[in-house]
Amino acid sequence: MFDLDLFVIGGGSGGVRAARVASEKGFKVGLAEEYRLGGTCVIRGCVPKKLMVFAADYEDYIKDAAGFGWTVGHSSFDFAGFQATKDNEIDRLEGIYRTLLDQAKVHFFPSRAIIEDPHTIRLDNGKTYKTRIILIASGGSPFVPKFEGSHLVGNSNDVFKLKELPKRVLICGGGYIACEFAGVFNGMGSKVTQAYRGSQILRGFDNDIRNHLSNTMSIRGIDIRLNQTINKITESSNGLRAYFGDHSQEFDFILYATGRKPNTKDLNLDKIHVETDSSGAVVVDKYSQTVIPSVFAIGDATNRLNLTPVAIREAMSFVATVFEGEPTPVDHINVPTAVFTRPEIGTVGLTEEHARAKFDVEIYKTTFKPMSNLIAGREENNLMKLIVDKSSRRVLGVHLACPGAAEMIQMLGIAVKMGATKEDFDRTCAVHPTAAEELVTLHNPM
Secondary structure, eight states, X not given: OOSEEEEEEOOBHHHHXXXXXXXXXXXXEEEEOSSOTBHHHHHHSHHHHHHHHHHHHHHHHHHHHGGGTOOOOOOOOOHHHHHHHHHHHHHHHHHHHHHHHHHTTOEEEOXXXXXXXXXXXXXXXXXXXXXXEEEEOOOEEXXXXXXXXXXXXXXXXXXXXXXXXXXXXXXXXXXXXXXHHHHHHHHHTOEEEEEOSSSSSSTTSOHHHXXXXXXXXXXXXXXXXXXXXXXXXXXXXXXEEEEOSSOEEEESEEEEOOOEEESOTTSOTTTTTOOBOTTSOBOOOTTSBOSSTTEEEOGGGTTSSOOHHHHHHHHHHHHHHHHSSOOOOOOOSSOOEEEOSSSOEEEEEOOHHHHHHHSOEEEEEEEEOOHHHHHHTOOOOEEEEEEEETTTOBEEEEEEESTTHHHHHHHHHHHHHHTOBHHHHHHSOOOSSOSGGGGGSOOSOO
């Protein structure tokens, strides 16, 4: 009756993981991807962005070297050369994804797929496949609002295709993508302006982290303009002119990082009565199942918690539920997160604002200049913060802004997930000299 047990729409991290694992368990699986394997993370997101952050960080290393006795001569940054190197690495990673599918004996279709009915997939070439289960893992895309001149701006995908480093960059938005690229362009040598309509960047993050990052970005030379909107953008003889209400300014590149939307518009979901929300996200239950029993969805297509590791975990829960007979709800609680700004941010658990709304809390916080910055003469501090429930003593949240925050928060995520108490932190011996030792030596609540 069925050609396949599972048909996956989308070749990102979540879709590939679900297809590969299900196929390795003996089920017949097909996967369609119309662009490139690897999805947002590998092709136009996490991986190339992190490579750009690495490249930008060398600005710090070169400047700091003199404080440690090194004599550094003239330095320059070959943006085009870096872009070529980055593209080669992305090509290599995409090849690995294809190899994994081939080794797992997944039937790969380099094609767009739409859903004809709850058990039928149609490809661009007109071929149809009957499948017992459909998994939507189509990801998301950058969203740019329509306004006068919006066709002149770039989105986060376009950054990875730039041939030359723009000298003057305007970044519109205050989320983590906007802040990350502001740090990247600033480190590479561009003059960066960041405009955000809100009162502070990184809405949804802990307020101390938001303020600390904003101040540090300003120290680094990024012109952050809060409560600012762009009325229109026009072409000028020297680039692009952005109009800020009472004044205008020219830029060479304008990046809009104002949000993302699920890639679900043309999947035919309305035809089979799969429910979506106002953003186009597929509505699913705790098992990633839609109102149609044979149709499931994971990752950014569901707009629950749009992180690559979360999509992979959702894929594994899906496989366990559908193909192993072990109903496994997706766990979105206490997911550690990193933001690759400069400095990095690492966070897990509740913000102070959310914690105070539910618990009687103690706040442990320290701001200090790390040893490396003292010697280098860098005016930049670390921020570390613990949020503790007074009653249970459980650590409800950890928030870091410092070099290495991403690596630290991965390990701290284990402790918070296990329900570690403040006394568990206190009983842990410090590793000296490190920045992380501050987390186990914080004894006086604010």
